[in-house]
Amino acid sequence: MGATNAKTFFSTRLLEWYRRHKRDLPWRRSRDPYYIWISEVMLQQTRVETVIPYFHRFVDRFPTVEALADAPEEDVLKAWEGLGYYSRARNLQAAVREVKERYGGRVPDTPEAISSLKGVGPYTAGAVLSIAYNKPEPAVDGNVMRVLSRYFLLRDDIAKPSTRAGIERLARELIPEGEAGDFNQALMELGATVCTPKSPHCLTCPVMDLCAGRLEGVENELPVKTKAKPPRPERRAVAFIEGEGAETGKVLARQRPKDGLLARMWELPHVKLPDAAPEGAYGGEADDDGAAIRMLRERLLAEYGLVVEPLGPMMDAEHTFSHIQWRMRVFRCRFAGWADKPGTEARAEAAAAEAEAAGSAESDGDREEPFRWFGRREMEQYAFPNVFLRILKEAGRL
């Protein structure tokens, strides 16, 4: 009976609180399932403040399911540039195309149908169904796991899938009749603005009276979450290749393979160097630039049939992904052409090796020429990962 009261209290109070305190967010001004969906995909692992400008630009450029379905993929990727997790963009467009074909352009409103769409997992399915259609489905994200772990004093490791599943069952029970959309948003809103990861603002919390974590004085110890392992360092040598003659003022860039990290984005050509000795990775000083320069020239030739003369180091850059850390040294290079006969073989071989390295099952097929000269105009059209945008900016090319 006490537990029931705690649950009813929680849902009732939270809903009241939300109606008074909810933030005015762009996607809350619409009830269009397509807009709700876009916002939820953008919000995966991404903060609200980061998403807002992207959301505006995206719906302005792709205002309808039809518009997004019919757009060139490159345009969609460009609109996503800087947001990260680029498979979200490609999956979203693939899913929207399916909605257009199979559902006549209407975002499906059943768990089975919407969950079958690319990029729509348990969270996004529940979020769209509840927010757009007010269906009583849970939408459990990191906020919800944190809030419920504290309120119900759950010590399970939220990094485990089984824990998320359990919290999902609990969250489903808590949904007040006919209020799924607001309740789910209320839960997330509380996590984002009050029940924050560090130093939660318990004194302003609408449910602090019956919060078990608070009553036990362990709100700061919850939720329990195992730490991710640190990213592995990789040294990389980058080629900054300037054009001559007709290509003066331009820089040579290549498109990444269609699978794996930063799939299909454009980048400055670069090669992975052997792991550094413990004490001299880039960021340190006098690493052996000679060896790096040799590797850079040899690997660009072997992998792409690209002939360059590295001139000297230009700048260093570092970029950390979730699982890899790139420690890069950029070398200014002179373009010396493309290798002929042996080059084409080497290039095909490299393409195969690359596809394999990227974990791709596909056998390459007819992919486009992956190199192109970029001036400012082209940069505005094609998507580059942030780390290369930074390098290009520092080099005065943006």
Place this chain on the structure above:
DNA sequence: AATTCGGGGCC
């Protein structure tokens, strides 16, 4: 169950 997928803001 563990990895692979970006990037930034905040303490």
Place this chain on the structure above:
DNA sequence: GGCCCAGAATT
């Protein structure tokens, strides 16, 4: 520097 963020797909 560490942590986490309105997670999903793949292995």
